[in-house]
Amino acid sequence: MSQDTPYIFDVTTATFDQLVLDKSFDQPVLVDFWAEWCAPCKVLMPLLAQITESYQGELLLAKVNCDIEQDIVARFGIRSLPTVVLFKDGQPIDGFAGAQPESEIRKILEQHVVMPPPAEVDPLQLAQSAFSESHFAEAEALLKQILSEDNTNAAALILYARCLAERGELGEARTVLDAVKSDEHKADLAGARAQLTFLAEAASLPDAADLKARLAQNPLDDEAAHQLAIQHLSRQQYEAALDGLLKLFIRNRSYADGLPHKTLLQVFDLLGNDHPLVTAYRRKLFAALY
Template identity: 85%
Template sequence: MSQDTPYIYDVTVNTFDQQVIEKSFQQPVLVDFWAEWCAPCKVLMPLLAQITESYQGNLALAKVNCDIEQEIVGRFGIRSLPTVVLFKDGQPVDGFAGAQPESEIRKLLEAHVQMPAPRAADPLQLAQELFAESRFAEAEAQLKVLLSEDNGNARGLILYARCLAERGELGEARTVLDAVKSDDAHKAELAGAKAQLTFLAQAAQLPDGAELKSRLAQNPQDDQAAYQLAIQQLARQQYEAALDGLLKLFIRNRSYDEGLPHKTLLQVFDLLGNDHPLVTTYRRKLFAALY
């Protein structure tokens, strides 16, 4: 059955008073009366364990094996299994018989057990999630909170610079990145952020994507249009399309502009990070094209 933890445990006739009655003065205790032969018991117990763990110490779950602990069964007049009883301040205060859905069990507990206070979100993690969803202003707000408390946080500064860059504040973003101390721990992230600034600055000086696509439709061998379209796509975070275009250009003309497609591919790898699935895929494709 379910694994014991500090808040989930078996009780016997010798430990029931201490682990249920006395303990219920400190925190509510759910008592699960079960038996090995009872199929609904085996469905219910993992659910009770999951619910108990969600209370992070504000609730305990005591398990009574009714095949063995007949004295406890008789003491509380248990007639059907599974039966679950909630003890609080030394007394049974609520309960149910038979398997129940999670929503009903939680509804029963709401009146008696306090849910733990939610943990404060990590501003950096939240900012990263917001940035990934292109919610740059909200990410920036989270980073300002973080940097007001730790203005030397390298990862926070790098992401803050990327938010500024997405808003078109390229000069300010570069100033922030120049203030980041480059060390091995943040080398790739810093290189990636600088690459993003480069792509955004370049894209601002290039024809728009529609014009470049039109040129390529007329002449698929237009290497300049292919490269410039990839830069426009990178500036708009269309990474897969950009990587695909750069790789095809590299395969078709690897010496274009002194090997610029290859150099740009490596910059994009820095920008996305080694764990990104696109980087894994396109590193492999680039390797195959090189060798």
């Protein structure tokens, strides 16, 4: 039943005073007296662990295996399992016997332990999450707020440009990207520029249905294959685009002066090196090259 973290640990007769009594002068320590044969103990322990973690270090959880640590059981007169005792300033100050619901346990703890304030969420991370889920308007609103406070934030500028691009404001998106002065975000900047390129190209191409019809009539129509990949990219259908580009590269790598290879590299820039599709298709491209 071990699930130790920095805030949760097993204690023995030899370590009890140091790990429970001494530590309880710095923050309260909840001691869970349990045994392997005790079914309610096995239900309660994960709940106590979850509650302890929610306190982010303001509360510790010590676990005493009563089958092994008989001296501690006798020392504190434990008569039934599970029993949970809260220690503070070296003394037992509260507790309960038997499994309890989370609400009741928290009521006991809130009298003795201060719940830390919720961690602040980085608005840029929120914007990135919204963008990745195609909630572009939500992302754009967050980014405008960030940029109103700091209009030189390179990461925010790049993502804002991508939001503009997604709603067709390609010229404005380019202007925003041109305002990025930081060298720290070269990969993101390359990806954003690739996105603008694909969206601009797609606007002047036949639609996807027509291109698919051409390929149905002639699977070796290299121009239609490449244009369909661009259309896929403009709709964020990245796997379909990469698959089409790789097949075109394998079939005719010299098409339009090596355009399939160049476009594949642009897609890698767009998605970033850590994207699983990039990892997979870099491997496939390497295999095709060598």
